[in-house]
Amino acid sequence: MPLDLNEALSGLKPSGIRRFAALARETEGCISLTLGEPGEDTPQDICAEVARALADGETHYPPNAGTEALRDAIASHLSGRGLSFGADEVIVTSGATEALFSAMEALLNPGDEVIVPMPAFLLYQSLVTLNRGSVVELDTAPHGYQIAPDALGEVVGERTKAIVLTSPNNPTGCVLSAESLDAVAELAAERDFYVICDDVYDQLVYVDGYEGFAQRHPELRDRTIVVNSFSKPYAMTGWRLGWLAAPAELVEQVAKVHQYAVSSAVSFTQRAAVRALASDVVPMRERYRARRDLVTQALAATGLPTPEPGGAFYAFPSIEEFGMSSEEFCTRAIREAGVAMVPGALFGGEGHVRLSYACADAELEEALVRLGRFVGALRRG
Structure with missing residues (x-):
């Protein structure tokens, strides 16, 4: 060994x-x-944009945070979903996985705690561990896979740095209720921790009146990080394209991790990503x-x-x-x-x-x- x-x-x-x-x-x-x-x-119309980008010589380093056109398109897409992030508050990442990793690397000091409502995608625990944090599991099964205020209050401590929210959830498919989101918002404001929103399934929702955390609680914008991906709604898993949106002061720090970890997302795929955001x-x-x-x-x-x-x-x-x-x-x-x-x-x-x-x-x-x-x-x- x-x-x-x-x-x-x-x-x-x-x-x-x-x-x-x-x-x-x-x-x-x-x-x-x-x-x-x-x-x-x-879809072929998205794939065709790669050929055009290659023909136009888009084979050089793009800006670290992503092309201006794609970051503008993401900001516009977020605005259409009720989220106010400017293009300068967006980073194009190598999938949602890299966005989550970069966010946690920027946030966590050794021993900081991250609350993960369970059951959950196993990636979160691994990323917290890699970044020398501690995972605090919140069992949601007794509450119909929702976040009960009392149960959440019991796991928030002095070292709580963040909570990860995934709605719709992987693996249950459950959507967090307004009451669940409000419970998180109340304690995040009171105890001053970040909310990391893994929104990769937010366009694949079957219930009426869906709201994500960032949409419902814009007053907590200064401590909210939104992560998303092109993989699920546009059938682009192999492209490894995602993004992160957060307040400018936080994005500035996350951008350092992103720059030194991957430099940038692939240049000639980013025009296709703009096309994807315009698709139905x-x-x-x-x-x-x-x-x-x-x-x-x-x-x-x-x-x-x-x-x-x-x-x-x-x-x-x-x-x-x-x-x-x-x-x-x-x-x-x-x-x-x-x-x-x-x-x-x-x-x-x-x-x-x-x-x-x-x-x-x-x-x-x-x-x-x-x-x-x-x-x-x-x-x-």
């Missing part, structure tokens, strides 16, 4: 999601519902809504209790009745039924599994049939 490596790495493991995706690939005929990736390809995501969202309905109906018929997803493209059914770990359930489902999901334990939600319905309709329908048979066999056996 190499000596004297970064101790923060010692407790981190490779992605468990990718481990189950790999097991699915290795199993002949298995249908994978593991990755949160649109099954559709990036409603057809994509409606396809996911139809798949959501198909999944919830199938899971109800199968008898697996499942919170109705209000957005994103995940369902999080309970498998507690079978008395086995979620890892065992998912491993057996791959081997015995040819359908791959992700153990809820990887998100802090043991007793559940996450399935992604971002795949093609025919695959999804067959996977749900297989899952139903598998569950039936477990009950009989």
Whole structure:
């Protein structure tokens, strides 16, 4: 073993999601519902902008924070969603992952605490750990995956530096209520901590009257960081493009991390990103809504209790009745039924599994049939 490596790495493991995706690939005929990736390809009108950018010689270093055209387009997009950030308060990043990393690197000192409402995407805990912070988990399951004021108050401490909000949530698909957002706002103002909004699914919402934290609480603009990505609504996962928006004083510090970590996002993709922001995501969202309905109906018929997803493209059914770990359930489902999901334990939600319905309709329908048979066999056996 190499000596004297970064101790923060010692407790981190490779992605468990990718481990189950790999097991699915290795199993002949298995249908994978593991990755949160649109099954559709990036629309051709967006791809065509790359060819134009290359033909125009856009192969040189862009500004570190992103091209002026793209930052203007992002600021305009945010304005249309009720968020007031200028182009100088936007950084174009290498996906939302880099935006989150850069934000935490800029915020955290050793021992600072970050509250993560659970269940949650495992990335947050890893990024906090890498940046020498401490994760404080807030269990939302007893409250229908919402943030209860009393429960939040119990985990806010002297070292609380930030809370991460994801709405719609990965893995549950639940949308945070106004009451949940208000509970966070009240304590953030009282105890003076930051709110990091991972809004990557905010255009894939199926409920009326959706508000994100930054939209609902503009009075806390000075301590709000908004992170987003082109990956989900525009089927651009492989492009690795995202952005971060925050007050100018904070963006100035985050920009230093971004500059030294990646220098800049790729130059000739940024014109295509402008085109993406001008495109209509409603057809994509409606396809996911139809798949959501198909999944919830199938899971109800199968008898697996499942919170109705209000957005994103995940369902999080309970498998507690079978008395086995979620890892065992998912491993057996791959081997015995040819359908791959992700153990809820990887998100802090043991007793559940996450399935992604971002795949093609025919695959999804067959996977749900297989899952139903598998569950039936477990009950009989």
